[in-house]
Amino acid sequence: MSRTRRPTLEAVAARAGVSRATVSRVVNGLPTVTPEIRAQVMRAIEELGYIPNSAARSLVTKRTDSYALVASEPPSRVFSDDPLFSIVIRTVSVELEAADKQVVLMLASSPRSHARIERYVAGGHVDGVMLISMHAADPLPAAILRMGVPVVSYGRPAVNVEMPYADNDNVGGARRAVEHLLATGRRRIATIAGPPDMIAGQDRLTGYREALRGSGRRSIVAVGDFTRESGAVAMRQLLEDDPQLDAVFAANDLMAIGALQALRRAGRRVPDDVAVVGFDDIEAAKFTDPPLTTVRHPVVDQATAMVRLLLTPPSERTTDRVILPTELIVRDSA
Amino acid sequence: MSRTRRPTLEAVAARAGVSRATVSRVVNGLPTVTPEIRAQVMRAIEELGYIPNSAARSLVTKRTDSYALVASEPPSRVFSDDPLFSIVIRTVSVELEAADKQVVLMLASSPRSHARIERYVAGGHVDGVMLISMHAADPLPAAILRMGVPVVSYGRPAVNVEMPYADNDNVGGARRAVEHLLATGRRRIATIAGPPDMIAGQDRLTGYREALRGSGRRSIVAVGDFTRESGAVAMRQLLEDDPQLDAVFAANDLMAIGALQALRRAGRRVPDDVAVVGFDDIEAAKFTDPPLTTVRHPVVDQATAMVRLLLTPPSERTTDRVILPTELIVRDSA
DNA sequence: CTGAAAGCGCTTACAG
DNA sequence: CTGAAAGCGCTTACAG
The missing domain is CATH 3.40.50.2300 (Response regulator)
Structure with a gap:
């Protein structure tokens, strides 16, 4: 607890034989100091191991950095x-x-x-x-x-x-994910949305809807909270709501991983029976079985x-x- | 940028008609203030929206909290x-x-x-x-x-x-993991160790060695750096070194997940061909295929x-x- | 280029 | 219980 008493500007000034103002100028790198004096001050700082007190400094500068x-x-x-x-x-x-x-x-x-x-x-x-x-x-x-x-x-x-x-372009990313599912012939495309009070969740749901609009497919929505667990729960719900679904877009990878597990437990093969797309491209997405198709979020x-x-x-x-x-x-x- | 000028202790004192010392006492909850004066000061604080300046305070108290x-x-x-x-x-x-x-x-x-x-x-x-x-x-x-x-x-x-x-008891945890592998009849038990300059890595390797000692099994070691990627690389190495291995203890779950993937790609079934145990019990451990046996690290x-x-x-x-x-x-x- | 002085906004002995 | 005063360790006009 006996924190060493640190030397102050005052001490440096005394040692260097200059005023406190000058030491302050050197410390803050102001150009208006003669090289000799600067060197003197630097030496004193070095010898004393001086480090400015941050509270004192920000009291006057109003900055804290x-x-x-x-x-x-x-x-x-x-x-x-x-x-x-x-x-x-x-x-x-x-x-x-x-x-x-x-x-x-x-x-x-x-x-x-x-x-x-x-x-x-x-x-x-x-x-x-x-x-x-x-x-x-x-x-x-x-x-x-x-x-x-x-x-x-x-x-x-x-x-x-x-x-x-x-x-990041949440709407566009989600849209592309769903368009990919459409392009690969999926017919009943569900989504596991994020929390409705979080913008990213909303936007990704919007992208899903935009992609579906005019494709003749209806939307099938379950809501999660961005956790793996909630993804698994939502997937089970979805499977119950529509046992025929052949694709799911999860609003993030964590929920996609949960969905993958729920699908496995339900005996569905991925991607043969059900295609899964996530969002974020977290590190784990490369290591799931099968590796996850996803939208990269440039974090x-x-x-x-x-x-x-x-x-x-x-x-x-x-x-x-x-x-x-x-x-x-x-x-x-x- | 026009940060609102905040009221000071001084202003509160003036408004409440007391000294700065008294305001300071109220703010810091010192008991030596009459209830009436305290109430007066509180009102002034409230009206002015006073919040103590932290730099000034820690300049004198020498604490920053x-x-x-x-x-x-x-x-x-x-x-x-x-x-x-x-x-x-x-x-x-x-x-x-x-x-x-x-x-x-x-x-x-x-x-x-x-x-x-x-x-x-x-x-x-x-x-x-x-x-x-x-x-x-x-x-x-x-x-x-x-x-x-x-x-x-x-x-x-x-x-x-x-x-x-x-x-946490890294040595004991690792020992128990390996003992479990021994108890379930595994004969060639490898480990994917953590970085040698990190204590947790060292300790878990020690636990592995302790469990093996006297079991008649030799140790088979590869080294990773606690990332998934390094776990996959180490697993491939291990498979090359000893194609007969039937178990692996990874020093953390991330590396175990990498190992799981490498094993899958090498066509080995888990746990039938190779048993895998991790360390940490991160959330993802419940969602791997198959779910990961691991040592819980009470983070x-x-x-x-x-x-x-x-x-x-x-x-x-x-x-x-x-x-x-x-x-x-x-x-x-x- | 350098220094003396004021001041940043608090807390804390010290009197009373 | 309350106040006047000193002081925490800096920076920054202002003179010179």
């Missing part, structure tokens, strides 16, 4: 077991690190934690906020927006809030784009919304 | 695709949140980021550090220890550093124990190392 990544953690724990979550976190960390910024992770699980996050942001702890996986009813985005703190969203935010975001690019939006001042931005293309990856399941 | 979770991110990206990582993050967040603390996530990917993390911790940004997935050669643990900042580790740290940690409990160690002052700790039991979960693959 750290940004919050706020993930809503709904009861279904959607993201906690979702590998995309890890990838977003990692990408955001790496991008921000390149800009010498820090990431503070915040999970918005309960109403209580929502209040905490609001206070945290309002308290000036961070210079900006990234929102991920927000549900429609979430009051947080509006609250943060109101504080005047820069904020961006991973994925199109729920209606009624106006903020920059990076998304890294999307997270990177979000960070760029966050770090670019509004005045310098050419756009407020980045939509990345998705791509159908055909493997063996469809 | 936030803790760093530092994950080493080796080239193999072990953790980025590992669901355990997400679970640890989530558990740590929830636990710390319950104690009204914040989590700052830091990825120690490059030497450059190591330096940044050192500066960050030394700069007083956090009150303590949690280390996860450190490799043997990592200089960070020793550096942080030297600063006198409280630090704990998820998993037994590499030799030569002395710090509290929470781990949530281990992360919780780590946080407790971090938050408990050394003087109040009854122990510095918590070892959680593991459990063999028998499904269909072995």
Whole structure:
């Protein structure tokens, strides 16, 4: 517990025989310091092992150089077991690190934690906020927006809030997935949709419907919550509703994996009896049996784009919304 | 960008007609304030929407109420695709949140980021550090220890550093897995080990060896890096080295999943021809074909124990190392 | 180019 | 129980 008492700017100044202002200038790399003095100060910093106190610094600069990544953690724990979550976190960390910024992770699980996050942001702890996986009813985005703190969203935010975001073409990706099923002669194409209050879920369902429209096929819908388990449950439901179905489009890979298992247990062969297409192209999609045909969600690019939006001042931005293309990856399941 | 100017303690004091010291006492819940004055101050706080400035506060208190979770991110990206990582993050967040603390996530990917993390911790940004997935050669643990900042580790740290940690019984778990293979009559039992510079990998290999010792079976070892891909590669290698093998213990589930795929492609049936046991019991283990027999790694409990160690002052700790039991979960693959 | 001084917004002995 | 005052460790106009 006896944390070593760290040397201050004052100590460095004394040692180098200059004023605190000068040391501050050297530390912050201001050009207006003679090379000799700079060298002197540098030596003192080195000898003392000086490291600026961050609280003192941000008290005056009003900056913290750290940004919050706020993930809503709904009861279904959607993201906690979702590998995309890890990838977003990692990408955001790496991008921000390149800009010498820090990431503070915040999970918005309960109403209580929502209040905490609001206070945290309002308290000036961070210079900006990234929102991920927000549900429609979430009051947080509006609250943060109101504080005047820069904020961006991973994925199109729920209606009624106006903020920059990076998304992928969920509608188009889903449409292509279903068109592929149509093109390969499938006649009864079901879908396992995501939670209705999450935009990605809505958009993928829209894509499914768009593809079906005018094909003469009717839509067969079950709803999951993006977990494997829910995918298995939904698949069983679907099989009961329409034992003749010969294809299913799951709104994410986790649910597709659940569906694969349910189909296996029901004695259906994939893709012979039932074709399965997922969405996301998570690592596991290559390792299912059979390997999963899916739509690639450009997670890294999307997270990177979000960070760029966050770090670019509004005045310098050419756009407020980045939509990345998705791509159908055909493997063996469809 | 026009961040609203927030009211200060000063403003609250003026409005409530009291001194700044009194407002500070109310804000911090000190008991030495008359109920009437407290009520007055509360009202002023409410009306003004006052929220304490965190930089100013920690400048004087020397506390930040936030803790760093530092994950080493080796080239193999072990953790980025590992669901355990997400679970640890989530558990740590929830636990710390319950104690009204914040989590700052830091990825120690490059030497450059190591330096940044050192500066960050030394700069007083956090009150303590949690280390996860450190490799043997990592200089960070020793550096942080030297600063006198409280630090704990998820998993037994590499030799030569002395710090509290929470781990699970990797050796015992691996031993039990292999004993199960022996008990079910397997004769040529291979293992896919983890990276030799990671303690969990070493310990699980030790367990494998212990179980084999005296059984008359020789050990057959391939090495992976905890990814699915490496599991598949190692399995192919193993099959080449010993086409007669009838069982394999993979040091984690991700590699077991890779092994399952390699076996399928090689035309081996699981468990009929080759039994497979993994380690961790990640969610996906229930959804493989066949469902994976594995050793349960109590991730949530281990992360919780780590946080407790971090938050408990050394003087109040009854122990510095918590070892959680593991459990063999028998499904269909072995 | 360099320094003296003010000030960022809090907390905390110290008096009263 | 309350207030005046000092101080935490920096940065930043302002002079010179």
